[in-house]
Amino acid sequence: MKDFLVVGNLKMNLLSENECEHYLAELRKAAYGKHFTHVKGIVAPPFVHLYRFAHLPTHFALAAQDVHWEKSGAATGSISPLMLKSFSTEYVILGHSERRSALGETDEIIRAKVDGALKHNLIPIVCIGETREERDQEMTTAVVSRQLESIFNGLSTLQSEKVIVAYEPRWAISTSGTGQLPTTTDIFQVKVFMRKWFTEHFDAKLAEKIRVLYGGSVNSILLPSFSWEAEMDGVLVGKESLFPRELVKMMEMSEQHFKNTDAV
Numbered sequence: 001m002k003d004f005l006v007v008g009n010l011k012m013n014l015l016s017e018n019e020c021e022h023y024l025a026e027l028r029k030a031a032y033g034k035h036f037t038h039v040k041g042i043v044a045p046p047f048v049h050l051y052r053f054a055h056l057p058t059h060f061a062l063a064a065q066d067v068h069w070e071k072s073g074a075a076t077g078s079i080s081p082l083m084l085k086s087f088s089t090e091y092v093i094l095g096h097s098e099r100r101s102a103l104g105e106t107d108e109i110i111r112a113k114v115d116g117a118l119k120h121n122l123i124p125i126v127c128i129g130e131t132r133e134e135r136d137q138e139m140t141t142a143v144v145s146r147q148l149e150s151i152f153n154g155l156s157t158l159q160s161e162k163v164i165v166a167y168e169p170r171w172a173i174s175t176s177g178t179g180q181l182p183t184t185t186d187i188f189q190v191k192v193f194m195r196k197w198f199t200e201h202f203d204a205k206l207a208e209k210i211r212v213l214y215g216g217s218v219n220s221i222l223l224p225s226f227s228w229e230a231e232m233d234g235v236l237v238g239k240e241s242l243f244p245r246e247l248v249k250m251m252e253m254s255e256q257h258f259k260n261t262d263a264v
């Protein structure tokens, strides 16, 4: 079975060394003595804190929030995949809607970053999802399909199975969304559409292998309905991941759920 992923996107938070150390101390305390066999935690701090996060508790891995597609050179303000690797980073979040909308990141730019990440053995967690207007115009599957096409077109089977897709309806993100929330059925329908898309573009085996996460207002109360009840392979958590105890609680709930499922 694939590990269920609980990914914390800390965004542009932890503003000082003190805040960062406090967060890490809380995370270590919350995770102390906990053992997970079905779940993995992933934390994505801002770049400047990556080195502090290099020694995370067991069952946690490190992610960055972006990466450049080139490994070095004239790219002012950018971070190379090799720099991320040197801080033990395993994953990188790409194409987050906040970067798509505020910084004008296009599908093409995101695809270049996916290629750069894969080339240097970073696992991309690529965010996709429709706006409220697109949803209202019943364009969700058209948008998702276009975004999947741009991520996967031309990738080999081996490359494709490494990519993690995070379905984040933009309107459901706690800080930049509309305050509305999707139902389990809404999420499940997109998951079914994506599985079909993967089956048609690759094959059923690969469709099972590619992980799809849900993101947007996830907390420990909504976790079941946003994740396993909708057959998602994990969650991408923004605001609530700023509370290490919440993050670990979601990991524990998921562990319990999958243990119970195993026992059936």
Ligand code: PGA
Binding pocket: 009, 168, 172, 173, 174, 175, 215, 216, 217, 218, 236, 237, 238, 239, 240
């Ligand atoms: P949220 O953010 O959990 O605060 O809605 C999710 C995200 O933006 O990835």
